Amino acid sequence: MSDLQRPVFFVSDGTGITAEMLGHSLLSQFEGVPIEQIVVPFVDSVEKAHQCRAQIDEARRRTGSRPVVFTTLVNADVRGILSGADCLFLDFFESFIDPLEAEFGTRSSHTIGRSHSAGDRKEYQERIESINYALSHDDGLTDRDLESADVILVGVSRSGKTPTCLYLALQFGVKAANYPLIPEDFERDRLPGAVSAFVPKLYGLTIVPERLSEIRNERRPGSKYASIDNCRNEIARAEDLMRRHGIRMMNSTTRSIEEIATKIIQDVRISRRVY
């Protein structure tokens, strides 16, 4: 056994994002195995397949360890060139296309680059509109057109609202605004005026004070804003305010952006515009 990292390739005739995502979800089950990741997108010709094959062969020689190759390849010629390498070749496309053809009683089109292509113009437009909406309604930038929001995230500064709104827009075509809860709101003991008319659309993000203090200290080291006492106080008052208004709330501390976004869609029962 070599103690070098195991080379792991993600190869696709498209972006490779699907191959990568599935590969990651499998590899996350083998935490102790050191790996070196190589993404090779747009392998859509025999020529590019040979180039990619050379990369795999080179990694085999260099590390002395058999590469793992995750692929979603539609073209059988391209697949043939790569699968001939000395590697563990895991092809997602080939494994599942046959049972689907049998189930649907029809042949697949074997067209490359269908996934993540801009084919559906309506979906594309919904995505772009949602992104523009998230940008113009970030951090309480405007009170206009809040009635078009699918959801309005509220929470203290740095609780994860902005990345979540952007992800909701990009991945799901969901229109998400976000509005900060700030010390002035706690003093007045009221929700910000702009969002108080939209309580059913509100969704709260909260976070443990220690983590919030850590995040804020990266931006403004040693500030009162970042101090653990201030974070504790802001969070307690924000949670109290949200609870009294019956606003759903999620603790974002240990969740990824993907998990937060997915749970919001599930909780609020938003209709996604993009699949």
Add this chain to the structure above:
Amino acid sequence: MSDLQRPVFFVSDGTGITAEMLGHSLLSQFEGVPIEQIVVPFVDSVEKAHQCRAQIDEARRRTGSRPVVFTTLVNADVRGILSGADCLFLDFFESFIDPLEAEFGTRSSHTIGRSHSAGDRKEYQERIESINYALSHDDGLTDRDLESADVILVGVSRSGKTPTCLYLALQFGVKAANYPLIPEDFERDRLPGAVSAFVPKLYGLTIVPERLSEIRNERRPGSKYASIDNCRNEIARAEDLMRRHGIRMMNSTTRSIEEIATKIIQDVRISRRVY
């Protein structure tokens, strides 16, 4: 055969995003088959498995058509409950974990929710920093700290710069700024001053005039800005300017956000911070 839509489920003990993505890439090969998509995330207990099973059974009865179930389930009990339904059950996890265990010579941890979890704090932070960078450097908002950019996208208004920068940040942890090329730049026949010092980091997006006019007309119907003549002129001059400065250029017209972002990473040889 029923002419109702075929129910397609994406079931996961996590977000379901991986199951969905692979499912979509497979289903895109069967364009003629009408489907109804149901995403069921966070199926991480026997109880939730039974609820999900009831949904699958209900869809079977309602449509008279056998559901297709794409899953990435780690837990064998949960999987057992679902796979017993009258459906085409395609499990990505089970199909690939055995060959990986054999290859690595180690058992997988069978831990749920590993994919898309916030486990890697460094990666999470890189992502957040990149998102903040994209937001503060959108549309030429600031000239500061452009030297930290991995790439600076340039192009006429509405050529796809903003969604691409956000996607680069969210998906890959890449720091991407963007700067518009506007009529004043064409009159002066020069790159905007702020970016002219960073030509090696510049990457141009261009688009066919007809599509640009369409997009601009949605925002400002009937304006000179959106007119086909103006779009033709702006694009010709922008392309000319970029060409003379040796700036790499991509036509975004028929490409998805994912494709544009992936191709930029490949062309510029950016080191991703997030996998």
